[in-house]
Amino acid sequence: MAGIAEPREITEQTKELRQAPAEDHFPPLGPLARRLERPEVLGYLMVAPALLLLIVLLGYPFIQAVWLTMLDKRVGVEGNFIGLGNYIDLWSDQVYRWTVMNTMIFxxxxxxxxxxxxLTGALILNQAFRMKNFFRGFILLPWIIPSVLSALVWLWMYDDTFGVISRTLIAFGLIEEKILWLSQWGIALTSIIIVNVWRTMPFFIVSLLAALQTVPKDQYEAAEIDGANLLSQFWNVTLPNIKHVLIIVTLFGTIWTMSDFNIIFVLTSGGPANSTHVFSTLAYQYALGAGKLGEGIAVSFTMFPLLFVIIFYRLYRMRRDPT
Known part of the structure; x- marks a missing residue:
């Protein structure tokens, strides 16, 4: 009988321990511990190491770059402090003003x-058809290929002598003589735009396709019952549901396009006659080509105000419409 009562006693003791208040087993938290336990304080503590690393790796180089823009700094030569002299010289430079216009157009x-x-590609790939999974994967090919490699392929395709594009157009009778794709101002800039669009369009297609697949089907069914045609369904159902994703991919696309360097440098290097320069290629030409580090970095910094305006405008629009 004693052996039977023993587990019952252990069970009663366990119940008493479980029902005992927590302060009987753990010491109370001190003032500092209670502060650190707050969600807002704990969140800052968790991101503090990463923030400190960013400050060390990005903050110091950024401050150093700002300081160099205020110097008449050249490669191998100590620069003199000239304040905003580099920025003043840029605004009086015809090549720089041309570059600003090219960057905006590009x-x-x-x-x-x-x-x-x-968006058109995403709408097509969102439909049901055979081999749609194959095409969804195949569309990523331009995005996967390294930008320099793809630019070299396009450079060969645009070549004045051996270019396959001009040869194909002549073979079909669309043109009579070869087009100088990268040797004329208007055509050269257009050719660069084509390559840039081809290179990064898969990002837009995949992102918008993912957004389209989250649109509830019952909304389309309700629109059909109300007699809405395809255009009305797109405008009143599809677009409102993917609006925020569209804004985000447009924001990223604007930043990436404005700072693009590889494609332009490989295809034209800013030519012919500085007619296809953008901020990144002109900064490279000034800083590394001509050895004018101060002016080259100043060119890069003049791009920041425009980027900040675009970013804050997009964020402001998203805050105004939280839905």
């Missing part, structure tokens, strides 16, 4: 084409 046209073609 960015605006490229981003608009990416949005239009990317």
């Amino acid at each position: 960015t605006a046209v490229s981003v608009v084409c990416k949005v239009v073609f990317g």
Whole structure:
């Protein structure tokens, strides 16, 4: 009988321990521990190591770059402090003003084409048809290939002598003589835009395709019952549901396009006659080509205000419409 009562006693003791208040077993938290236990404080503590690493790796180089823009710094020569002299010289430079215009045209046209073609491709790939999974994977090929390698392929295709594009157009009777794709101002900039759109359009297609697949099917069914056609369904159902994703991919696309370097440098290096320079290629030419580090970094910094305006405008629009 004693052997039977023993487990019952252990069970009663266990119940008493479980029902005992927590402060009987753990010491109370001190003031500092209670502060650290707050969610807002704990969150800052968790991101503090990463933030410190970013400050060390990015903050110091950024401050150093700002200081160099205020010096008449050249490669191998100690620079003298000239304040805003580099920025003043840039605004009086015809090549720089031409570069600003080229950057605006290049960015605006490229981003608009990416949005239009990317959304069109996403709508097509969102439909049910045979081998759709194959095409969804195949469309990523331009995005996967390294940008320098793809630019070299396009350089061969645009070649004045051996280019396959001109040869194909002549063979079909669309043109009579070869086009100098990279040797004329308007055509050269257009050729670069085509390559840039081809290179990064898969990002738009895949991102918007993912957004399209989250649109509830019952909304389309309700729109059909109300007699809405395809255009009305796109405008009133599809677009509102993917609006925020569209804004985000457009924002990223604008930043990437404005700072693009590899494609332009491989195809034209800013030529012919500095007519296809953008901020990144002109900064490279000044800093590393001519050895003017101060002016080259100043060119890069003049791109920041425009990027900040675009970013904050997009964020402001998203805050105004939280739905």
